[in-house]
Amino acid sequence: MSFTATKFAPSPLPLNSTIPRSNDKPLSFSFDHFKPHPSSSFLGSTRTLLRFGALARPHARTRSSSPVSAVLLQQTSNLLVTKEEGLELYEDMILGRFFEDKCAEMYYRGKMFGFVHLYNGQEAVSTGFIKLLKKEDSVVSTYRDHVHALSKGVPSRQVMSELFGKATGCCRGQGGSMHMFSKEHNLLGGFAFIGEGIPVATGAAFTNKYKREVLNQADADHVTLAFFGDGTCNNGQFFECLNMAALWKLPIVFVVENNLWAIGMSHLRATSDPQIYKKGPAFGMPGVHVDGMDVLKVREVAKEAIQRARRGEGPTLVECETYRFRGHSLADPDELRDPAEKEHYAGRDPIAALKKYLFENNLANEQELKAIEKKIDEVLEDAVEFADNSPLPPRSQLLENVFADPKGFGIGPDGSYRCEDPKFTQGTAHV
């Protein structure tokens, strides 16, 4: 008996065809009340795409048949924010901007050290999303985390002091610029490696579902926001977590801060299909693109995505197209970005845009905004003074916090736990 090759050859599957399955249902990803607006003036990376030419499928974004909603706000006569909300957003953005400017000043004065990544230009994303959260909701950030911490409510004093490496910092000087944590504010960390924060954020969202479904805490409705950049969207952990989050309908929003550059690597040179929001539907979740230089647009998208998560309807991927006004870090000579591109985005400063909106809609006057700026100046002067006058971490701190239970250091030569040795608590023990 002989086997013929043809007998066992698999029947070829036609490429690019979908095999119908009995339980197939059409998936709808649009946020219903957001309608694609084909004549939007916001082109962002699409414009860049055209300029670079090579990867062009620029029409894809506005194709109405796409399951992905390219969210652009309709012009309506209704105001997007109340006066109070508008002023709160303005204050948070000013705080973020001025704080980072102060950091640059302090870095050059030698008060802070290492890698310091500033957030200037991206404020609309942090403010637009985080200001909608409850205190119990979680934020997971990256190495560019100062402003996320501030928006989440960590006091300027604590953040500044951490950057100064002082004992009064939010992590007592042990974390530093890239590693801001605050349990009180549910800031679950700044993660310094690309993609690392996403699984951790997904785990936080998983915890909420577990609380509700396994621990019977019916009121558990906390949402987690995972912030990361365009560079991260080529990393496996991103895809792995989109899958699990959608699979398990976790209450999380994946917030891509697409600032178009990963250090000196242009997003377009790094990504086969640069439209990141399109990756959401591939995993069965909505993918939304929003102008990340417009805090009000970000806020509208964020509202729906956060509510969706809170209602238990699962995750959303939001691509905020934004721009950083400074180099990758204060050590980056920033030589590769086109000055014309920088100028283009400088002209779209999100703070100026909000200011304009507030004025045009009579939500605020010059004096009110000036008063906010003055207040933030004072807050930051105070934060710097506080950090400067704070004590350095004592020697004893070196060996603290390695373990939640310091018995983890093991048993010493005298048979008792090393951590019980007075030299240990004084920080003079040799371990």
Next chain:
Amino acid sequence: MSADPKVFLMGEEVGEYQGAYKISKGLLEKYGPERVLDTPITEAGFAGIGVGAAYYGLRPVVEFMTFNFSMQAIDHIINSAAKSNYMSAGQISVPIVFRGPNGAAAGVGAQHSQCYASWYGACPGLKVLTPYSSEDARGLLKAAIRDPDPVVFLENELLYGESFPVTAEALDSSFCLPIGKAKIEREGKDVTITAYSKMVGYALKAAETLAKEGISAEVINLRSIRPLDRSTINNSVRKTNRLVTVEEGFPQHGVGAEICTSVIEESFGYLDAPVERIAGADVPMPYAANLERMAVPQVEDIVRAAKRACYRSVPLAAAA
């Protein structure tokens, strides 16, 4: 790269940005984007691609922007690269170099500041090199690229900014250093100090201080963590009868522990004092500058340890 067209460099920011630390400056211009490849931020992906290319006969040099990021690719370094020659019974060799800055940096906190020498040094199938000077970097990197096996090449971020005298011999195009051979940087007769990478400089400074106090220290630059030049170390200890090991990494299961074992196994009878081990503190790297300084070895620590090894005759319990 000019000698062998199969050699190519890939990693994050190695091309247009000229390297995050400008180490690959000029290479893109000289060899073009086909041989100097900017990758997305996907360590697991591009390290694995490098390994696959090496399976198939190319000689990739994979740069990690820092070795801290190699943790995202460690599966490929260990499982795909280090074990393949053995698993395939010698059919598939993996001539790849993983290189980048390693060790404690300054002010960058726990995730960006640690030494991987003992991590990779523990893995059969890998060679682990740790250059100290410009001569080391040139000679060892060439050896690493020509080597038929996977090499982990641990540079030091803080040494990038340091200059070293270079001999005409080292500048010669034929210059290359052997893998697995340590270098005696300074001869001495009273105590042996072993060190690698940045700590060699600290050991040499300590030796100068000790010389002023009448102690003659021999400083060994290990150059290669795996294979480890046990004979150079043991020969030195048999001469000086005392040993101080210095490393930046964590103390437990570290490079010093391995050296200590080697000396105990081979030269136990020659030791006149317990071995002194200087290592980083057994904690993740703190950010605050004062704590950070306490967490990494300082020249004074080496001097103190050498003196303890030279003067004391009775071993003390814990060296507090």
